[in-house]
Each structure stands twice: as C-alpha cells, then as structure tokens.
Amino acid sequence: MDKRTLLSLTTDIVSSHASLNELTREDLLDEIQNVFAKLSALGGDDSVPCVPIAEDAGEFGVVQTVPAVPLAAAFAADKVFCMVCGKGMKTLKRHLSTAHGLKPGEYRKQFGIPTGTPLIAKEYSQARRKMAQDLNLADGLAKARAARGKKK
Secondary structure, eight states: OOHHHHHHHHHHHHHHHHHHSOOOHHHHHHHHHHHHHHHHHHTTOOOOOOOOOEEEEOGGGOEEEOOSSOHHHHBOSSOEEOTTTOOEESBOHHHIIIIIOOOHHHHHHHHTOOTTSOSBOHHHHHHHHHHHHHTTHHHHHHHHHHHHHHHO
C-alpha cells in the first residue's frame, strides 16, 4: 500500500473515532500514530501478531486496553476485526479465547461494545442462516423439541 492510501485511511479512521469520542490533543496525536502504524503493519495482509497495548491501571485498578481498531471500523460486512490485535476474521469468539484468553462478555466490557452486537461478520451470518433455511433445520429442531417434550 502506498503512503497516500495509508494517510487517507488513517484520516478516515481517526476522524470517525474522534467524532464519537472526546480526545485531547495528545490522545489525537497518539491515535493518528497508532492507526498509521497498524495500517502500515497490515499492508494488505491480515497476519499481524496479536499484542495488546495496555495503559496504566485506571480507577479501581482496572487495566484498560487501547483498541487496535476503532469501534466504528471493527464491524465490517465481510470481516470483524479484533480490537486487541487488529486481525480480521469471520468470527471472533474462538480467536478471543485462544489468542487473548478472553470471553466474549469480557471483550465487550473491555471495549464498550453493546451486548446486542454480534461478534460475527454479517455476510457470514446471513450465509449460514440461508443454508439452515435451505436444509430445513428449523423444522428438525421443532420436531426434536416436541419429541423431547413427550418423553417428559
């Protein structure tokens, strides 16, 4: 990726993040440097080592992690990006547990992600839903539940 493209992407991401969050001048400069460095490291390849960047312990001694990807950019249609390391994938649950030792609830709490937000790419979810409908899996589930209810 050329430098102009990186600068353009960095500008878009940081301006989106800054429009939703109040940032000091120092925070804004750090954000620009972090996003540019992360995009440079990605360079079109999703194989980035997963290393969280932790800040000092805040109130109540809780360590807060600086997101590698802003919340607004983390949930794309074809990929969901890990906010810890910036890696993009179809689902996050397994990655979070194996690479970072996090449960989905802990991850959501750490980065302020609403509980109703799925940690799966929209296109992937829709494809699985369509496949389940084509195979009539809902009918089989209803029959199994009815059979289980009769046994009790």
